[in-house]
Amino acid sequence: MPITDKDQLKQLASGEKKIVQDLYTKVFPKIASFVMKNNGGLQDAEDVFQKALMQIIARYKLNTFTIESSLDGFLFSACRNLWRRELNKQKRIVTNDEALEHSKETEDMTMATLEQEKWELFQEKLAELSDNCKQLLQLFFQKVPYKDIVEKLGYNTDNVVRQRIFNCKSQLTKLIKKDSRYNQIKEL
Template identity: 25%
Template sequence: MAKNIHSDQRYIIGLVNNDAVIINEIYKRCAAKVKSWITFNNGSEDDAADIFQEALMDVYRQAKYKSLELTCPIEPYILLICKRKWLNEIKKKSILPVTNSEEDLLHIGEDTFANADELENQEAQSKLFFRAFEKLGDRCREIIEWSMKGEAQEKVAESLGVTYGYLRKKKSECMASLIKLVQSYKTEE
């Protein structure tokens, strides 16, 4: 089956040719999304800048030495690579086994393009989620943010100065409100 090369392939060509205008466009299209995702996931702006640079170097090497052909838009593709790199960074810091080594990132296949397409869909879902999330009250946002960090609920309750029972009940109510808002936005589209 022939691959449909995406029009964003021009960014890959520009990157390999060190075209400053194209590289600047890649930064404009992708850097803010990467920064936003990494800072939302316990990283700093410096971490985001480093990860973005590393991802561009990986894409460059893929294009130069492995004839990378882009079959999806560049943003989800680069964001996917950055997400993988950041998750690996977090795992390294917490002394957990790393899922993808540098070498694994050089063997990006069709599944990565499918993942990037899926990521684009997830991005649309994320926008709906954040739009709804912003409409919640301060307490609900605080509870959901704490819960998303993956800490034990007892610890979250203690940090928020509430009982474990109250936290569970309130979290359930907040999630129900969030889901309702997301669904109402979906029907608007």
């Protein structure tokens, strides 16, 4: 019987080495490729991978959750968010003070977890929209030009596409703000 993502998450949180080895084999090469294509090295990828695993485990132990996608995709998303955060941090500050580094590390873990929760809420609410809205917003977020969206989806003009995207974004915003998690995340 194949192991489910829920079972994998539970095994990961309980410290089973096999699941970590499996994730390392399946997901780490993708993480390494992403980090190295985005101004990082193999050591950076290993650090991000380890931080993401620790973040997921700590979050699961604190408040058991389920994953809507696959554990592999969830882990990749967490790593991607951590690496982007690291790149932004490197632009702003360079320090070697160990005490500052330790508190920054804790703050970074907290912020990365928060960003992951925001991303999950966004993805969940996006999935609740109509197929047309999902398709429009995905093209919009991929920065596809309006004229291309007009052709691809058969709308009459750029203005119709703009209005429809505005309406879809408004629907998405309302769904997110209605969710009780929004206020919890917003306050942090």
